Amino acid sequence: MSSPREWISKDFYRELGVSSDATADEIKKAYRKLAKENHPDANPGNDAAEKKFKAVSEAHGVLSDPAKRKEYDEAKRLFGSGGFGGFGGGQPGGFDVGDIFGGAGGQQQGGFGGLGDILGGLFGRGKAAGATANRPQRGADVETDVRIDFIEAVKGATLPLRLSSPATCSTCGGNGAKPGTTPRTCPTCSGSGLVSRSQGSFAFSEPCRDCRGRGTIIDDPCPECAGEGISSKTRTLTVRIPPGVSDDQRIRLAGQGEPGRGGAQAGDLYVRVHVADHPVFGRKGLDLTITVPVSFTELALGGTITVPTLDGKISLKVPSGTASGRTLRARGKGITKRDGAQGDLLVTLQASVPSKLDDAAREALEAYAKAMAEHDPRPEITELLRERGA
Structure with missing residues (x-):
């Protein structure tokens, strides 16, 4: 799974072939079409199709979540073309964009983490930002498609479902730290992720440089996820199709979506069922x-x-x-x-x-x-x- 810093260099709208003002339904429709065309099960051994499948899954994971999409759009406007120069660009005393999103040394568990907190701190929402820096965030819902025959739809079936999607890192359990170690509270910001500064008549908050706005410091990052706490994996689930399922019906698998952030619950997985026609019935x-x-x-x-x-x-x-x-x-x-x-x-x-x-x-x-x-x-x-x- 890409880090938020890498997300800035990607065009998720172009990946799905939709405009930046596309509706949620248009995004979902484009994702379902591309995911179906490039699914690994339909393209065995095709590395290009698998790469495209992962790319559109990542794009859908961000653009289908209203909060993530808003932060992504804000980040693209601010940093996508080198904007907000006072924060980076290698300028002396500047603040690296990587620091805003958190680098390998900081705990980062998907989403844009502290971006909303940072902007809030800069523009007068310091307390709210500090409170949300480490706030748990539920994982995004995920949708996939399966095809079954007519008899399976009538009588029900149990099917294996292979997914390539973000999942909690099995090595560190999602905390981003090397097994045997734990993240420690940042002593500089006391875990808030923000520090206050005064400049003349103004006082404002900015991301803590020591923990990069995360509130915790990982001294020994997990080798599996490089401190992200989340990695993209291919997993196989067992899906029980109930008797009498209809074509285009969605089945909800609670807690099988993207993992949550900060210990929050995972999102749900929705399996959309497509039923083949029967030659007689x-x-x-x-x-x-x-x-x-x-x-x-x-x-x-x-x-x-x-x-x-x-x-x-x-x-x-x-x-x-x-x-x-x-x-x-x-x-x-x-x-x-x-x-x-x-x-x-x-x-x-x-x-x-x-x-x-x-x-x-x-x-x-x-x-x-x-x-x-x-x-x-x-x-x-x-x-x-x-x-x-x-």
């Missing part, structure tokens, strides 16, 4: 649908037909004189959800007309047509045509 809520071709004689004379279900087959009685397009209902043969809610199987009968007739079939149909000569199958239309002199 359709779906309306909890009801399954199927269209069954039947012959004219089955509709006219009635009879019994055999219909497939997801678990086997059933027999349905077709009443005599049934019209093509009529739907029969098989109770309880649809989708059953975990809470016991149950749907039906809706069977639509569709008359099948043969494309070719042999001599015997033709003679039989001609005889039938003569026998039915007095029967008008469309009386309403005939009456209308008569009124119009046809």
